[in-house]
Amino acid sequence: MSFEAMPTAARNALRFRFRGGDIALSQFSPRATVLDWLREEMGAKGTKEGCAEGDCGACTVVLARLKGGRLTHEPFNACILLLGQLDGAELITIEDLSSDGELHPLQEAMVEAHASQCGFCTPGIVMSLFAGYHSGAPATYAGLCDQLAGNLCRCTGYRPIIAAALESCAGDPADHFAATSEKRAAALASLDDRRDMFVGDEAAFFAAPASVDSLAALYARFPDATLVGGATDVGLWITKQLRDLKRVIWLGRVSGLDGVGESAEGALSLGATLTLEDAAPLLGAIHPDLSELMRRFGSKQVRASGTVGGNIANGSPIGDLAPALIALGGKVVLRKGDKTRALPLEDFFIAYGKQDRGPGEFVLAVEAPRLAAHQRYRAFKVSKRFDEDISAVMLAIRVDLDGRRILGARIACGGMAATPKRAAQAEKALIGASLDAPSSWRAAREAIGEDFTPLTDMRATAAYRMTVAANLLEKALIEISGAGAPTRIGMLHAAE
Numbered sequence: 001m002s003f004e005a006m007p008t009a010a011r012n013a014l015r016f017r018f019r020g021g022d023i024a025l026s027q028f029s030p031r032a033t034v035l036d037w038l039r040e041e042m043g044a045k046g047t048k049e050g051c052a053e054g055d056c057g058a059c060t061v062v063l064a065r066l067k068g069g070r071l072t073h074e075p076f077n078a079c080i081l082l083l084g085q086l087d088g089a090e091l092i093t094i095e096d097l098s099s100d101g102e103l104h105p106l107q108e109a110m111v112e113a114h115a116s117q118c119g120f121c122t123p124g125i126v127m128s129l130f131a132g133y134h135s136g137a138p139a140t141y142a143g144l145c146d147q148l149a150g151n152l153c154r155c156t157g158y159r160p161i162i163a164a165a166l167e168s169c170a171g172d173p174a175d176h177f178a179a180t181s182e183k184r185a186a187a188l189a190s191l192d193d194r195r196d197m198f199v200g201d202e203a204a205f206f207a208a209p210a211s212v213d214s215l216a217a218l219y220a221r222f223p224d225a226t227l228v229g230g231a232t233d234v235g236l237w238i239t240k241q242l243r244d245l246k247r248v249i250w251l252g253r254v255s256g257l258d259g260v261g262e263s264a265e266g267a268l269s270l271g272a273t274l275t276l277e278d279a280a281p282l283l284g285a286i287h288p289d290l291s292e293l294m295r296r297f298g299s300k301q302v303r304a305s306g307t308v309g310g311n312i313a314n315g316s317p318i319g320d321l322a323p324a325l326i327a328l329g330g331k332v333v334l335r336k337g338d339k340t341r342a343l344p345l346e347d348f349f350i351a352y353g354k355q356d357r358g359p360g361e362f363v364l365a366v367e368a369p370r371l372a373a374h375q376r377y378r379a380f381k382v383s384k385r386f387d388e389d390i391s392a393v394m395l396a397i398r399v400d401l402d403g404r405r406i407l408g409a410r411i412a413c414g415g416m417a418a419t420p421k422r423a424a425q426a427e428k429a430l431i432g433a434s435l436d437a438p439s440s441w442r443a444a445r446e447a448i449g450e451d452f453t454p455l456t457d458m459r460a461t462a463a464y465r466m467t468v469a470a471n472l473l474e475k476a477l478i479e480i481s482g483a484g485a486p487t488r489i490g491m492l493h494a495a496e
């Protein structure tokens with residue numbers, strides 16, 4: 001069926017690679033997950049279900065895709081990955097790793113190191129390591145800890161797992177996937193037809209437009225449809241809230257929507273579907289705190305799937321990118337039909353669950369200004385757990401300096417209000433303060449109490465949040481002043 005809202009004739013089947021062949025599905029539920037398809041339709045029970053919310057990694061699978069002509073292997077949580085998101089990819093599961101009766105080198109090393117006990121977590125751990133094995137990154141202790149941040153093992157512990165990984169991930173990959181990489185890349189290239197995909201009918205469909213114009217037209221026609229970037233939020237609406245999503249528009253095939261460029265004002269422009277993993281080095285080039293923030297954003301699996309646009313569009317008061325980019329002076333660019341508008345990021349968040357986004361309007365890009373020579377920046381995330389945890393409090397600050405005097409400040413917090421919000425009173429109180437006179441910062445520390453009335457919830461009490469926000473502000477100023485004692489364990493910033 002071709003669809004008049006889509007300018008080009010749509011393809012009416014989902015197509016991906018699995019177990020060495022092409023799969024084409026012309027019927028599937030728009031809310032079907034990859035995990036359910038594997039276990040229930042394919043009887044592939046090696047991929048486990050633990051939490052069903054992207055936290056434990058038991059369901060980790062690897063998707064191989066062509067990115068900029070290069071074959072990439074990234075880990076995904078199959079429990080919250082929609083089946084339709086497989087379009088154009090090669091799905092690799094734990095059953096695929098052994099070859100000719102021989103275990104994969106990673107599996108062999110796990111056995112040798114006694115790195116599996118109950119074994120429930122083991123397939124997911126091996127798949128995360130498999131993605132690392134093919135990433136081209138050198139196998140280091142720190143790198144492997146990041147690689148496994150989204151994989152929970154309660155019984156064996158990580159020491160033998162990391163020992164196995166250090167042994168097997170050193171050097172270039174030498175498995176049957178590496179041996180057939182050219183053939184596999186060619187098979188993926190042949191799936192890339194650049195046509196819109198539409199499976200279902202008007203009442204219930206999974207659509208994957210191939211261009212921004214197709215997306216704009218389809219969303220204008222079905223403004224009640226659920227847009228999906230990486231589904232790291234939407235997936236949980238299905239698995240935890242049991243929402244029966246009928247109309248789903250996945251943005252992952254929209255050509256150019258993951259583009260990186262410069263805005264007219266010279267800011268870094270990140271396309272809405274750029275993944276958090278791909279955005280991380282670009283943001284890290286603006287300031288090292290953004291690198292650290294992105295390393296602690298979910299896990300490898302969450303960052304491989306989650307998008308910049310999804311993190312802003314969801315309007316979460318505890319999303320990490322919003323405060324970080326508001327402090328930089330970031331903007332969100334929206335499109336509806338053929339009209340585009342840009343607004344300061346802080347103005348996008350109106351109230352809890354309410355964003356300045358009309359029916360049929362979508363996030364096109366997010367802009368992150370780079371720092372000028374007279375500007376200093378810090379961003380801190382405080383959460384209960386270091387890895388894969390949502391912020392209890394997040395504070396980001398940019399100060400504009402005239403020598404050692406503060407001319408202006410942008411301070412933004414997450415977890416302190418119903419939306420990501422600027423600390424207007426604290427910003428005002430910092431104007432004219434001197435980096436050499438900590439007593440001149442006191443008013444700002446106190447003013448932050450006027451800016452916010454945080455809630456007590458399972459992550460933190462209101463009093464804790466208040467104290468932490470004030471302390472983070474002071475910590476940032478101590479670091480920026482360059483005069484204080486070290487403020488961080490293990491990563492001391494040189495004075496700027």
Ligand SMILES: Cc1cc2nc3c(=O)[nH]c(=O)nc-3n(C[C@H](O)[C@H](O)[C@H](O)COP(=O)(O)OP(=O)(O)OC[C@H]3O[C@@H](n4cnc5c(N)ncnc54)[C@H](O)[C@@H]3O)c2cc1C
Pocket residue numbers: 053054055226227228229230231232233234235251272273276296297298299302305306307308309310311312313314318319320321361362363364388389390391
């Ligand atoms: C285990 C786990 C850990 C997490 N850790 C963190 C964390 O550390 N920090 C953090 O901030 N978040 C975290 N998250 C939340 C989530 O990963 C992020 O918010 C992510 O950026 C969402 O992006 P997505 O593309 O997956 O969004 P989706 O789930 O696809 O969509 C989210 C919302 O945005 C809408 N949407 C998506 N793209 C667009 C668009 N272009 N235009 C308009 N609307 C759009 C969707 O309709 C939906 O309402 C975590 C989630 C999980 C499951």
Ligand code: FES
Pocket residue numbers: 048049050051052053054055056057058059060077078079080
């Ligand atoms: S089952 Fe826990 S992350 Fe998917």
Ligand code: FES
Pocket residue numbers: 115116117118119120121122152153154155156
């Ligand atoms: S071996 Fe991982 S949870 Fe038991």
